[in-house]
Amino acid sequence: MPKVELQFSGGLESLTGGNKVVKVNFSGEQVVLEKVIEWIRTSLIKEKHEYFVQGEHVRPGILVLINDVDWELEGKTSYVIQEGDCITFISTLHGG
Template identity: 45%
Template sequence: MTMSESLAIELQFSGGMELLFDNKKTIHTKVPAHFRQGADSHAVTIRDLIGWMASHLLKERPELFIGPDGSVRSGILVLVNGADWELEGELEYELQDGDEIVFISTLHGG
């Protein structure tokens, strides 16, 4: 990972997730390349991204996006550059410049 100040990433939402993000299906954004916790600094992870999204992009109903553990709630499929995030380390995946992160709700009303 480069030591730049921010990373350009693309966020995509579908299955109703876009309704929580101002009805946008795609958001091109920049996130800090490193997060600081106390005196420590670390490369930004998906765990950090979820919190950042909640405070900067989420427009309503955070309980439909974030679970009690600070991760995405169950029923949301997360893809990192087209691969299931479970193959990439889930919350601990370190974001790279140009990453594409997709959030798909698998829960639908009937």
Template identity: 50%
Template sequence: MAAPLCVEVQFGGGAELLFDGVKKHQITLPGQEGPWDVRNLLVWIKKNLLKERPELFIQGESVRPGILVLINDADWELLGELDYQLQDQDSILFISTLHGG
């Protein structure tokens, strides 16, 4: 079984409003059989951090279009998106690029 992972999750661009206005979260992901990847992280975030209107953050098993995801300041598209395996002390930033009008 893998050891727990400590990661920092941040929300910006209005996405933090879905998380009680809290922009930065230091979280410890519990140990599990396989490695943690972004797909697992999104499920954990939805269960443990997301306070309202999950449809504004999650679509299917990914983030909805219009949310930019950066892992350690790199675009997640360069790192494998949902399949990126999280490392201890990673920083994951979700920025909403959608603005109401």
């Protein structure tokens, strides 16, 4: 059961009830980032899901970091979550 820290910034914290940091234990031997994103969408974000996901994917304009490394270097949604990982979601889109 990996225990991970999820961080939200750039305005995304407003989707999580103002929570910038959420610590969570995921059940299962191998949990991939795709499942974490689905859990965030269904369990953590109560409304305006479209600001976080678009279809099955994280919305364009949201930077995803795994332990401060761009998720594209780590396999994106197929990354296997490890105990103590820090997954950061940063919105780079701003109104104006």
